[in-house]
Amino acid sequence: MTDNAIxxxxxxxxxxxxxxxxxxxxxxxxxxxxxxxSVFGLLGPNGAGKSTLINILAGLxxxxxGSVKIWGxxxxxxxxxxxxxxxxxxxxxxxxxxxxPAGSLDVQAGLYGVPRSQRRTAEILELIGLTDKANAYARSxxxxxxxxxxxxxxxxxxxxxxxxxxxxxxxxxxxxNLLWQNVRRLNDEGMTIILTTHYLEExxxxxxxxxxxxHGEVIIRDSTANLLGRLDSKTLVITPAxxxxxxxxxxxxxxxxxxxxxxxxxxxxxxxxxxAVLDLLRGANITIQDVKTREADLEDVFLALTSKGx
Ligand SMILES: Nc1ncnc2c1ncn2[C@@H]1O[C@H](COP(=O)(O)OP(=O)(O)OP(=O)(O)O)[C@@H](O)[C@H]1O
Numbered sequence: 001m002t003d004n005a006i007x008x009x010x011x012x013x014x015x016x017x018x019x020x021x022x023x024x025x026x027x028x029x030x031x032x033x034x035x036x037x038s039v040f041g042l043l044g045p046n047g048a049g050k051s052t053l054i055n056i057l058a059g060l061x062x063x064x065x066g067s068v069k070i071w072g073x074x075x076x077x078x079x080x081x082x083x084x085x086x087x088x089x090x091x092x093x094x095x096x097x098x099x100x101p102a103g104s105l106d107v108q109a110g111l112y113g114v115p116r117s118q119r120r121t122a123e124i125l126e127l128i129g130l131t132d133k134a135n136a137y138a139r140s141x142x143x144x145x146x147x148x149x150x151x152x153x154x155x156x157x158x159x160x161x162x163x164x165x166x167x168x169x170x171x172x173x174x175x176x177n178l179l180w181q182n183v184r185r186l187n188d189e190g191m192t193i194i195l196t197t198h199y200l201e202e203x204x205x206x207x208x209x210x211x212x213x214x215h216g217e218v219i220i221r222d223s224t225a226n227l228l229g230r231l232d233s234k235t236l237v238i239t240p241a242x243x244x245x246x247x248x249x250x251x252x253x254x255x256x257x258x259x260x261x262x263x264x265x266x267x268x269x270x271x272x273x274x275x276a277v278l279d280l281l282r283g284a285n286i287t288i289q290d291v292k293t294r295e296a297d298l299e300d301v302f303l304a305l306t307s308k309g310x
Contacts, residue, residue: 004069005161005192006034006057011066013052013216026052028216029066034209036160039183039193041207041224043200049216050196051091054165057194058088071160084112086161087154091169097139101130101149104138105156112157119156127182128152144175151182162186164195168202180206235266236277239290247284253277 013027026049034040044050055061056068059079068075071085099107102121109119125131128148133141141149147167154162164183168176183206187193197203203210204224211221220227239262246255246263252271256264263286265277274293281288 003036004033005036005038005071006032006194007067007069008032008053009067011053011056011068012064013049013056013061014064026216027056027063030213030216030218032211032218032221034192034194036192037187037190038208039187039195039206041203041210042194042196042213043198043203043210044196044213045198048213050213051165052216053213054088054163054194054196057086057163058090059083084157085159086163087157087159088163089150089154089165089167091165095138095141095146095149097137099138100133100135101125101138101141101145101152102134104149105152108153109156114157120158121156124152124155127155127185129178144171147171147175148178151179155186159191161192161194164193166196166198168197168199232269233266234269234274235264235294236274237292237294238263238265238281238286238288240281241287241289244284244286247280247286249280253280 009031011027011030011032012025015024015026017023030049030053042050042053052061056063057070059075068082070082073082073085075082095104096107102125105121105124106119109121121134122131125134128151130145130148130152133145138146138149151164151167154164162183164179167179167183171179183193183195195203195206207224209222210224210227211218213219243261244263246257249255249265250272253265253267253276255266258264267273267277278288278291
């Protein structure tokens with residue numbers, strides 16, 4: 001018996017070429033273990049491969065190579081058991097407009113072979129705050145209610161693992177809070193939670209462990225606490241008085257010249273300082289018209305991590 005909810009090894013996915021586009025290697029050999037009982041964050045910029053990974057876990061995309069074990073069950077050898085162990089809340093609400101929330105949950109439970117006597121429709125409706133909408137048509141539900149229904153659908157077969165794909169993209173604060181309350185409660189009850197998000201702050205708040213994926217590879221996987229220590233980076237954005245190139249930079253500073261002519265410099269605050277960056281610029285005879293600081297965003301973090309070899 002393993003302590004991991006998910007064990008992924010050597011996972012590759014290449015989407016075949018189509019008429020217009022070349023073949024795309026979306027996952028380049030992912031090795032990743034996700035511990036049971038954790039809230040695990042899967043982060044990465046657009047196109048990094050997160051949805052591909054999640055869709056493989058969900059059985060919606062067929063992998064090209066590698067192995068995936070879900071709750072100890074190999075996806076190829078034990079497809080039924082591995083599928084039963086995981087529930088997925090997808091990004092986009094694709095709901096049948098003719099079903100009511102109660103009806104949708106019932107159909108979903110049927111798809112997973114949950115016997116009628118074991119269905120938890122009322123309990124799930126309560127959890128997602130849709131008890132009073134149980135018999136309303138899905139087309140009359142607000143966007144937020146549809147999202148909640150998607151969460152409910154992911155839970156009908158009582159999976160050990162719940163995957164949330166960008167659950168808070170474009171949702172309001174009230175729904176975000178409700179979703180996180182639900183997630184915390186489910187995790188307290190023992191469910192392993194995997195979520196993808198673009199928001200570092202959200203990952204910081206919710207996740208015990210984080211993996212960052214970029215260009216189809218895991219570039220770092222660590223506890224949130226360790227990672228945030230590493231990501232303690234700051235960025236100075238300089239507007240030079242004249243068009244200027246990046247000066248030579250020490251390893252501790254990552255620089256980028258932007259299309260608008262500004263130069264940005266990202267560094268770990270423990271390793272160097274704004275003063276050191278300004279000294280470098282003066283040394284390179286760059287006259288500074290304006291300086292701004294900003295919190296590092298995910299892109300800076302990737303730059304900093306990848307340029308150091310991650
Ligand atoms: N069905 C497909 N056919 C061809 N290429 C695809 C397909 N789905 C995804 N890709 C490509 O694979 C790469 C990874 O995409 P994926 O959707 O997994 O990334 P992502 O990290 O989930 O991004 P996002 O945050 O935008 O959802 C991208 O280059 C994307 O264009």
